[in-house]
Amino acid sequence: MTLKQTGRQLLREPLVHFLIAGAAVFWLLSGRAPDLGERRIVVNEQVVSGLVQRWTDMFRRPPGQEEIDGLIRDYVQDQVYYREALRLGLDREDEVVVRRMRRKMESLAVAEAESAEPDDAVLQAMIDKDPARYSDDARTSFEQVYLGADTPANRAAADAALPRLRRNEPVTGVAAPLPRRQNGAADETIAGTYGDEFVLALRRAPIGQWTGPVASGLGLHLVRIEARAAPDQPSLDKVRQRVTNDWRAAATAKARDESYRRILEGYDLVIERPK
């Protein structure tokens, strides 16, 4: 094979095209002079013990001398290729690198929020901003008689039964796995069994008197409210964990968003969608 042939063959190699193009781009466009600092590779004691440690973790025995030499050789090759690759701009437009870097940036952004401990004033402010979220549910003690689906016939039955209940006469409703009497049931519990509209209806009902029919997600009921307890003002002591959970979840999300927005501000964003 002549030199000419070899040269021709080399020119057909994609890798060679790539390297030539990369070099051309580098020299023509970057105009960046090589920094001598970047061209100095120091394998110090710290690097070596790091390599040894990682190897030991992996194979559960320390490496021998030859293996250490091998690790250092590998490390040096890594560094040489890595720096050279960066100089050639090979990191750009590479999906793997892009994703990896994004993950690192995101982790950095939230690391602080994840380990921070909010002080009481911050938590108290969160409670003050949305006391309903942190207070216990309102509680209701009530009796109910279930009359089945909301139909004209059952409404009539309800109208007939109401005066009897008010006179303390026994009334048997439609059999269902619903307690006749509930003592201090939380709104959330009542909503889970009867649906939201029933909770609202109970709030409007008078105390101490049979009333209805009241509609729920299940049908019709006659109800008598025995007592109602307003939600307690939430105290930080009681809800500390919940409000701390909320704070941390919000702080992490905020840190991620804010750091992104801050970085984004330094960029001009142009999106051109295909027609």
Add this chain to the structure above:
Amino acid sequence: MRKAILTAALLMATTALVSGCDGAVGGFGKKAEVKDTAYPEQVFWGDTHLHTGNSVDAFGFGARLTPEDALRFASGEEVKSSTGLPARLQRPLDFLVIADHAEGIGATKALYDAPRLLIRDPMLRRWHDLMHEGPAGSLKATGEILRARGENKLPAGLNDPAEGAKRTRKIWDDNIDTVERYNEPGKFTAFIGFEYTLMQGGNNLHRNVIFRDGKDKASKVLPLDPSAEAWPEHLWDYMEAYEKSTGGKVLAIPHNANVSNGLMFMLTEPGGGPISAAYARRRAAREPVVEITQMKGDSEAHPFLSPNDEFAGYGTVGWDTNNLLFNQPTKPGDLPGSYVREALKRGLLIEQRTGVNPYKLGVIGSTDSHTGLAAVEESNYYGKHPGVEPSPQRATAGFVPGMNSGRMNWQALASGYAAVWATSNTRAAIFDAMMRREVYATTGPRMTVRVFGGWDFKADELKGDWVKAGYARGVPMGGSLKAGGKGAPSFILSALKDPVGANLDRVQVVKGWVDKAGVSHERVFDVVWSDMDKRKAAGGKVPSVGDTVDTSRATYANTIGAPSLATVWTDPEFDPRVRAFYYVRVLEIPTPTWLNYDMVKYRLKLGPEIPLKQQERAYTSAIWYTPA
């Protein structure tokens, strides 16, 4: 070449990011504040089977949600799904078990994060590269990992015990801290647990393991890795050792019997020979409950086994032809060991022979979601894994897009949830209810179902305080009738619709028994249904409830069916000499499937094979009768 150099160089140069996360600051207030009721007055809803990004396969499928995200979502908060969609349950759940796969917990993530140069194994290196290629590669890698796992061909690097233990310890401790932070007795119960993903040649023998205890006890152990095991005894050893050394309590819930190719409920012991009393006792003590329905199909009953049950076969299409990994076809002879109704019958058979019933199983439903989202509401369904989160494509995609899983995603069910009759919303009360099997399953809707069995219930029992009577003079679901009662046992049955859901079609009792010749039988009784005056039973069949589903809009109307059905039913064929079980199945009127909601939302044209409506259902734990 270029890619390999780059990946290697860049990954080698990375240093681990240490994101210091402090442990739990302590539990919620004083636990003494939660009072238990004298008997269970309320049903609590939950999911015992949820995966987050910590699961090997979930991470590979693209799940990036953490246990914290999962707990916030289950308790009713809005979170962002792995594919960036806002997600919120229509109604919060009362409890959640994060059940990430124990084997290689965090291993996929570790492989993803590993410096490539240190990955010597060519398979691992291939998966590492695939995962970094993006979602399609990640799915492909995960499919291959699962297959290798099922065939016990996982490279040692992914199973390295020392590395694995260290990684597992870190993830387990972090997970426990998060669960502790979100466990709020009386309001929301967060359980510590894991999935024991036992597999035999691709046949599913998975169990979810749930601890009754908190950090003080559960952190003394690590989740158990089943990698080298073929049968669950090793898990039972682990559970016994845990209870002995910590004084705590732990239970296991098998799931997806439907893709076990008959191995889940065998008549024989793993080593061969019929099941012995000792083996039966051990299994029954460790596994009181089975997960009967979930996204990967329903395991209640199969039409082949129950030809006279017109409602058998819910959610069996696509799941009954092959095992979990789709590498061994299912033979008809495999089916009896794969479905729960048959297991209950086999339990009676084994009990007749040995005196002990290994399959005295209560039932619950759960999601097995791999998205971190316990979302199985039909109109708010987030799919089995991030590859099938809501999108116009998912209705016609493969079950695992980009990989030949042998199944289509439309065969996945938006199912199910666990319903628990407990005396309070606490770890202790919910766990204890599971141990006594006072639990039931639904395919998603939240119907309230109560069942009591006894010897002296009268026809007008429902006019009085029948719940009190039920507990005083009978046993609730999951219980055993005392032998020696007079006449035939009767049952107080009461079902109530989901307050935001569909009316009920009917309540059925499924009876199974074993005759003197040692042959098992079953019969499904329609015991109470809507409009009984108009829907007269003929030839042993109750006419259909009708159908109000408008598939062009994905709507239905509660103009048919009934909001509540109740009766006292006495077994008309009772024979005091034969052992039997009775469980209740409640059917809703037809409603749209998640596929119909997708079709309307995304304006899709779907083929005739894709089901647009269904009758969702509840299955209760049985009540057993044993002759004196």
